[in-house]
Amino acid sequence: GGSPVVVSSGGGGGGSPVISSGGGGTLASSSGAGIPVTSTLPIGGACVSSTTITKPAIPSLLLTLSLGDRGPNVVTLQNYLIRGGFLPADDNTGFYGPLTRAAVGAYIVAPATLVRTVSCQPAVSAGAHRLATTFQFQTILHWYTTTADVKNLQIFLNDHGYTVSTAGAGSVNNETPYFGPATIKALSKFQAANNISPAIGNFGPITKGYVNQMIGAGK
Numbered sequence: 001g002g003s004p005v006v007v008s009s010g011g012g013g014g015g016s017p018v019i020s021s022g023g024g025g026t027l028a029s030s031s032g033a034g035i036p037v038t039s040t041l042p043i044g045g046a047c048v049s050s051t052t053i054t055k056p057a058i059p060s061l062l063l064t065l066s067l068g069d070r071g072p073n074v075v076t077l078q079n080y081l082i083r084g085g086f087l088p089a090d091d092n093t094g095f096y097g098p099l100t101r102a103a104v105g106a107y108i109v110a111p112a113t114l115v116r117t118v119s120c121q122p123a124v125s126a127g128a129h130r131l132a133t134t135f136q137f138q139t140i141l142h143w144y145t146t147t148a149d150v151k152n153l154q155i156f157l158n159d160h161g162y163t164v165s166t167a168g169a170g171s172v173n174n175e176t177p178y179f180g181p182a183t184i185k186a187l188s189k190f191q192a193a194n195n196i197s198p199a200i201g202n203f204g205p206i207t208k209g210y211v212n213q214m215i216g217a218g219k
Contacts, residue, residue, distance in 0.1 A: 055112050056084045063104065069096040081107060084114060088169035091180055093144055129159050129218065136212045141203040143179055151177045153187070153203060156211060162190040179203075 062077040071094060078092040078100060086103040131152060141150055154164045154175035164170035164186045169178075184201030191199035196207055203211075 051115070053084070053114050055107075055110055055114050056080050058107065063108075065096055067096055067098070067101050070094055074100070077104075084110070086110075088176060088178060088180070089165050089182060091178065093180060095144075129215075130155050131159070131215055133216055133218050135215055137203075137208050140205060140208055141179055143184060143202070145179050146177045147179075148177055150179045150183065151175045153179075153211075154183055156215070157183070157186045157190060160190065160214075162186040162193075 058077065058080045062073060062080070065074060065077055074096045075092050075094045077096075078087055078094075081087040081100070081103045082089055082092060084107060086107050087099065091099060135152070137149055137152070139149070141147065141153060154170055157164055158172050158175065164175070164182050168174060169176050170182050186201075187203065187207070188199045188201035191197075191201070191207060194210060196210060
C-alpha cells in the first residue's frame with residue numbers, strides 16, 4: 001500500500017482544498033491543477049432537463065478505502081462521488097457505509113461522460129408553508145439518521161428561508177429523509193436566528209417545541 005492520503009490546503013491562505021499524498025506531492029487533474037473537493041454539479045439553479053458532466057477522476061488511493069473506514073479521506077472520497085452525482089449532496093459524513101460502497105461500485109462501472117437528469121420543479125411562493133397547521137413533530141431527530149420526519153424538517157427549513165440546498169437533494173421539492181451536514185447547517189442557522197441555544201443544528205425537545213409552535217400558528 002502507498003502512503004495515506006490527507007486533505008491539505010492548496011497553498012498559502014484561501015486556496016481550494018486539494019488531495020495530497022503522504023510524501024507531500026499533489027495528486028493533480030489532467031490540467032495539472034489541484035482538484036477541489038467541494039465541487040458540485042454545474043447545474044446552478046436553472047430548470048433544465050439534463051446536464052452532461054465528465055466523470056470525476058478519483059485518485060486510486062481513495063478507491064482502496066473500505067467498508068467501516070472513517071475520517072477525512074472518506075470525506076474526500078464522498079465529495080468526489082457527490083461531484084459525480086453518485087451520492088446525495090449532504091452525504092459526506094466521513095463514514096464509509098453501504099451507501100458509499102454502492103456509490104463507489106456505480107462510479108467504477110460508469111462511463112467517462114455522465115448525463116444527469118434534473119427535474120423541473122414548481123417554485124414555492126415566498127411565505128408559502130407546505131406543512132399543514134395540524135402537523136406536529138412527535139419525536140426528536142438525530143444526526144445522520146434517515147426518517148420521514150427529517151424530510152418534513154427540511155421542508156420546514158426551506159419554506160422559512162433556511163435553505164438546506166439550492167439544487168438537487170435537499171432543495172425545494174427535492175427534500176430528503178436524511179439528517180446530514182446540510183440539514184444540520186440549515187437548522188443551526190434557524191436556531192441562531194431564533195435565540196435557541198446552543199445553535200448546533202440538533203433537533204431536541206426545545207427546538208421541536210419551538211418548530212411545532214410555529215407550524216401550529218401558521219408561521
